[in-house]
Amino acid sequence: MSTITQKICLLGDFNVGKTSLVRRFIEDQFSDRYLSTVGVKVSRKSVEVRTTTDIHQLNLLLWDLEGNTKFKSITPGYLKGASGSIIVADLSRTDTLQSLHQHLELFLEVNPQGKAIIALNKADLVPSEKLAQLLENCQPSNFPGILGIYPTSAKTGDRVEQIFQELAEVLISPK
Amino acid sequence: MNSDFAKPPDITTMEEVQGIETENATPEDLADAVNSLIPLIVGLLEFKLDNSREGILQTVRPVLDRLIEERSIEDLPKMATAIAKILPEAIEAEIRLNPQAIAKAIAPEIALSIKEQILLDASAISQTLGPEMGKAIKTQIELERDAMVDALYPVIGTTIAKYMVEVVQDINSRVEKTLSFEGIKRKFKAKIQGVSEAELIFKESVGYRVRAIFLIDKDSGLVIQEIQIPGERQLDSDMLAGMLTAIRSFANDCIASGSELDAIDYGDWQIPIEVAGYCYLAVIVAGEPPREFITKTRRVLGEIVMEHDEAIQNFNGNLADVPVAIRTKLEQLTEVKQHQPQKSSAPLLLWLLIFLLGIVLVPWGVNSYRARVAHRIEQSTAIQLDTAPELSVYRLDPKVQQGKLILQGRVPDQYLRDRATTIVQGIADQNKLQMDNQIVAVNVPASPILIIGEMQRLTKLFNQQPQISIQTTYQPQTLTVQGVVLNESTRQIIGEAFKQIPGVEQVVFNLDQQLPIVKQRIHFKSGSEELDFADNFSKINAVKTILQQHPQLSLKLVVHNDGVGSSVVNQRLSQKRCQSVKTALVARGIQADRLITNCNLLFSAKNKDNGQGTWLKRYVSFEPFIPPNLSE
Numbered sequence: 001m002s003t004i005t006q007k008i009c010l011l012g013d014f015n016v017g018k019t020s021l022v023r024r025f026i027e028d029q030f031s032d033r034y035l036s037t038v039g040v041k042v043s044r045k046s047v048e049v050r051t052t053t054d055i056h057q058l059n060l061l062l063w064d065l066e067g068n069t070k071f072k073s074i075t076p077g078y079l080k081g082a083s084g085s086i087i088v089a090d091l092s093r094t095d096t097l098q099s100l101h102q103h104l105e106l107f108l109e110v111n112p113q114g115k116a117i118i119a120l121n122k123a124d125l126v127p128s129e130k131l132a133q134l135l136e137n138c139q140p141s142n143f144p145g146i147l148g149i150y151p152t153s154a155k156t157g158d159r160v161e162q163i164f165q166e167l168a169e170v171l172i173s174p175k
Numbered sequence: 176m177n178s179d180f181a182k183p184p185d186i187t188t189m190e191e192v193q194g195i196e197t198e199n200a201t202p203e204d205l206a207d208a209v210n211s212l213i214p215l216i217v218g219l220l221e222f223k224l225d226n227s228r229e230g231i232l233q234t235v236r237p238v239l240d241r242l243i244e245e246r247s248i249e250d251l252p253k254m255a256t257a258i259a260k261i262l263p264e265a266i267e268a269e270i271r272l273n274p275q276a277i278a279k280a281i282a283p284e285i286a287l288s289i290k291e292q293i294l295l296d297a298s299a300i301s302q303t304l305g306p307e308m309g310k311a312i313k314t315q316i317e318l319e320r321d322a323m324v325d326a327l328y329p330v331i332g333t334t335i336a337k338y339m340v341e342v343v344q345d346i347n348s349r350v351e352k353t354l355s356f357e358g359i360k361r362k363f364k365a366k367i368q369g370v371s372e373a374e375l376i377f378k379e380s381v382g383y384r385v386r387a388i389f390l391i392d393k394d395s396g397l398v399i400q401e402i403q404i405p406g407e408r409q410l411d412s413d414m415l416a417g418m419l420t421a422i423r424s425f426a427n428d429c430i431a432s433g434s435e436l437d438a439i440d441y442g443d444w445q446i447p448i449e450v451a452g453y454c455y456l457a458v459i460v461a462g463e464p465p466r467e468f469i470t471k472t473r474r475v476l477g478e479i480v481m482e483h484d485e486a487i488q489n490f491n492g493n494l495a496d497v498p499v500a501i502r503t504k505l506e507q508l509t510e511v512k513q514h515q516p517q518k519s520s521a522p523l524l525l526w527l528l529i530f531l532l533g534i535v536l537v538p539w540g541v542n543s544y545r546a547r548v549a550h551r552i553e554q555s556t557a558i559q560l561d562t563a564p565e566l567s568v569y570r571l572d573p574k575v576q577q578g579k580l581i582l583q584g585r586v587p588d589q590y591l592r593d594r595a596t597t598i599v600q601g602i603a604d605q606n607k608l609q610m611d612n613q614i615v616a617v618n619v620p621a622s623p624i625l626i627i628g629e630m631q632r633l634t635k636l637f638n639q640q641p642q643i644s645i646q647t648t649y650q651p652q653t654l655t656v657q658g659v660v661l662n663e664s665t666r667q668i669i670g671e672a673f674k675q676i677p678g679v680e681q682v683v684f685n686l687d688q689q690l691p692i693v694k695q696r697i698h699f700k701s702g703s704e705e706l707d708f709a710d711n712f713s714k715i716n717a718v719k720t721i722l723q724q725h726p727q728l729s730l731k732l733v734v735h736n737d738g739v740g741s742s743v744v745n746q747r748l749s750q751k752r753c754q755s756v757k758t759a760l761v762a763r764g765i766q767a768d769r770l771i772t773n774c775n776l777l778f779s780a781k782n783k784d785n786g787q788g789t790w791l792k793r794y795v796s797f798e799p800f801i802p803p804n805l806s807e
Contacts, residue, residue: 005413007395039425042396042417059492061417077424081395083492086380106772 005059006171009079011103012088013096014067017121020154021062021088025164030155035065040078047165049172056172060164079110084167086119091134091151092125100143108145115170116146117163123151124158206245255294345380356525383462384770385673386444388505389416393455396420397492402509410459419446419457449473452480453488456507472508479504530793549575556602566595571614573599580608585615592616621678623649629676630654637669644727644801645669645686652680658725659687659801693721693730693797697756701737701789704751706759715756718797719763729769729802732756750774756795769802 005014010018019037023029026045042131049056063082068074079085087103089096097120104116120138123131140149147170152159209216270277281661293300316323351789352358361379365372386407390400396417403409426436439446445464449456449472458464481485483498490496556573560566569591571584580603586592590611592757603610627649634647643665645658652671660666666686673682695714700707706715722728732754736745753774761767 002493002495005397007397007417007492040421042414042421044411044413044417059413061413063396063417063421075424075428077428078421080424081392081397083395141478 002054003057003059005061005171006083006168007061007063007081008167009063009065009081009082009085009107010088011065011074011085011107012067013090013099014069014091016067016088016090016093017094017154018067018088019064021086021119021121021152021160022062024154024157024160026062028157030157032155037064039075040065045164047168049165051172058168058172060168074106076106076110077108080112082107082111083171084112084115084117084169086163086167087146088114088121088132089118090122091120091131092122093112097134097138100138104143104146113169116118116143117167118143118149119152120149120160120162121152121154124153176633178389206739207247209242209274210439289769292787331737342377346376349376349379356528378463378465383445383460383464385458385460385464385509386410387412387459388508389419389457389459390476390501390505391416391452391455391457392487393420393423393450395492397490398494399454399487400494400497400505401488402502402505404509415455415687419448423448423455447472449476451476452484453490454480456505468508475504475507509633512649552602552606552608554578556599559598559602560595563594563598565591566598571595575608578609579611580606581611581613583613587617590615592604620651621676623651623678626654626678630673630679633672633676637672638727640665642727642801643669646726647673649679652678653683654679654681657682657685659690661688661690663688685788690801691721691725691728691797693718693799696794696796697752698790699748699793700794701739701793702748704748704755706752706755715759715763719765721759721799722760722769725799729771730800731798732770732772732774733796733798733801734772735792735794735796737789739789752793752795 010022012018014036015034018039019035020030022041022043023031026043043062043064045060045062047058047060049058063078065074065078066072085107087100087107089100091097100118104118107114107116118138120134126134135149135151138149140146143149147166148163150159150163152163154160221694243254245638266277289300312323323665349358349361361372361375365375368375384404386404387410387710388402390413391397392399396419398412398416398612401412403412414792422439423436425432435448437448439448443461445460445462447458447460447464447469449469454476455546456472456479458472460468479501483501486496486501487499499674552575557571560571560573566586567587569584571582572584574581574583580599582595582599584595586595592612595614596610596612599612600610602608630649634645636643637643643659645656645660647657648655654676656669656673660669666684673679695717697706697711697714699705708715722730733754734749736749738745750772753772757767757770757772760770
């Protein structure tokens with residue numbers, strides 16, 4: 001069993017729930033209170049990844065970046081050296097969905113070999129019939145180079161673990 | 176208020192109650208009855224309350240106590256449940272209405288109950304109070320700063336005092352070593368850095384220690400290699416590296432693009448950061464790391480990057496792929512932290528320096544001291560030798576070497592050599608030195624002047640004796656004695672005496688044992704006192720030669736007359752003739768005192784008739800003699 005450490009960035013507009021996703025993933029907790037991240041917050045979680053031949057211990061260093069606003073873009077320096085990223089949008093705010101492309105491009109620009117996964121967060125806030133429609137608009141085919149698009153909810157914990165796990169498995173598998 | 180309660184109570188029910196009481200029923204019956212009556216009683220009380228509060232209180236009071244008591248005994252849980260519902264509100268209301276009373280009531284039990292709670296769950300109280308403690312202390316400081324200072328002083332004061340005592344001791348020892356190599360180095364350092372020496376001493380005393388070292392991927396912030404000092408609280412390297420990297424990125428992007436963050440100060444901690452290649456090195460240091468440490472950090476990182484650049488560039492988060500050599504390199508930095516090697520290296524250097532100086536200076540010092548002593552001894556020896564007059568003319572070199580007093584030089588004889596030995600031996604004994612006399616007594620050829628002088632002196636001395644008339648000449652090594660010595664033993668004495676003269680090897684005698692005979696006679700014409708030079712020239716010269724050959728010899732002039740004429744005439748003529756001969760000899764350079772004239776006596780020739788006439792009878796003859804020494 002080997003221990004490997006990888007850097008993962010969380011990208012997305014402000015208040016889409018990046019910090020909440022991390023908190024749910026690491027502490028399995030959720031709070032309704034909105035705390036804006038200043039700069040960056042680094043957290044860590046170890047996950048086990050089983051391949052056909054081995055069990056790997058993967059240390060995920062999660063860089064929860066400050067969400068960008070129209071006044072302030074994210075610092076590209078924070079993205080350097082990241083193996084993977086979770087790009088987050090808020091299903092209840094369509095403008096955040098539109099800027100997904102921009103974040104993905106920025107990430108792939110800095111890390112051409114990087115793996116990205118898209119989390120459409122706050123799925124709990126959207127009625128199921130509307131959700132289906134929104135998901136239809138966001139097809140993986142629209143985002144070249146991503147692993148997948150998943151509706152998530154940090155509040156309920158829906159698919160949170162899953163996206164991190166999927167990313168971890170991709171990172172561990174030989175390229 | 177309910178309208179039912181407003182009505183007057185049913186009289187029959189009241190009577191029933193009273194009836195029960197009067198009929199001496201069992202308490203159980205009574206209680207049952209009361210229970211069923213409670214709603215009624217409440218209604219009644221409410222009604223009565225409106226009408227006559229006092230009256231109703233009077234009525235109920237005696238029975239209410241008993242009622243509750245009995246009810247409690249009968250069914251405690253039920254009673255508790257019943258009261259519990261109203262208890263919080265009751266307390267709340269009471270606190271609102273009468274806070275003092277409640278406080279008074281609860282106060283004695285609070286301490287006890289906290290204690291009890293701590294017994295039950297030790298952490299609960301501290302968890303509850305913990306978060307508030309900070310605020311409480313802060314508030315207290317705001318309110319009563321001095322009181323807090325007083326309260327904390329015994330704890331913090333002692334801690335600080337203890338720490339300061341250690342620091343001061345260290346400072347003391349450093350100040351004591353002011354004149355050490357380190358001290359002098361510090362003085363220079365203080366001058367160069369423009370800080371006070373005290374500050375440097377303090378920094379040195381407080382010291383520094385490496386707590387952890389991280390080699391971090393510059394971009395991703397992943398830890399490539401880490402060293403944490405055992406015994407320290409282990410740091411979360413991943414998080415720390417991540418945050419440091421984020422801070423670096425932030426600083427680079429937002430503050431000063433192109434330049435690097437090279438250190439982070441955090442209280443007593445310093446995190447010097449050195450960047451090279453694809454990584455950077457962060458060292459967590461407590462205290463003030465010295466300049467040399469930073470330089471060393473830089474060097475170590477340089478070496479790592481030079482040797483393992485590729486491995487670092489390809490680092491994918493797998494620690495197993497990191498070359499072990501990197502760790503070995505980083506461990507060099509923790510060695511410094513001990514402060515010991517550095518500390519000991521300075522004295523080591525110092526000792527080495529002292530040792531080297533010692534090697535040079537000690538022999539030099541001993542040597543120069545010895546040389547001084549030797550020189551002093553040499554000088555005093557030279558002076559002593561100089562004060563001996565017989566030695567002062569000779570050049571004698573006293574030398575002190577390897578415990579020996581060596582005397583070199585040349586003297587003409589053994590006597591002077593011994594004389595010098597005696598003088599120098601005294602000095603050598605005084606200074607506990609061995610005497611090494613290398614003076615050579617040379618056989619100097621005696622000065623001819625001295626020999627001749629001595630020879631002349633002896634000659635003169637011998638000639639003063641009777642019967643001795645000698646002349647001496649000196650050719651190198653040979654002394655020739657000529658003259659007359661009548662006595663054989665005297666001749667031997669003379670020979671011995673001359674041999675004593677230094678430089679005389681041989682004495683050659685050329686002596687007569689008899690006085691030379693002077694047979695010349697100076698004849699005169701009859702009646703004449705004048706010297707006939709034509710006749711007597713050669714004779715006078717011959718006499719002169721004899722006298723010159725024998726300087727000690729004197730001559731007595733004896734005159735003879737022919738007996739012709741009166742004795743008066745003859746006597747006068749004899750005297751005159753004597754005088755004429757003397758004058759003639761003196762005229763030829765003979766000293767007058769060597770010629771004695773004894774011409775008053777008349778010697779007449781006896782043989783009157785030998786056919787030769789009277790001419791032969793008139794003459795002056797010479798009798799040689801050696802006169803006694805007149806000077807003595």
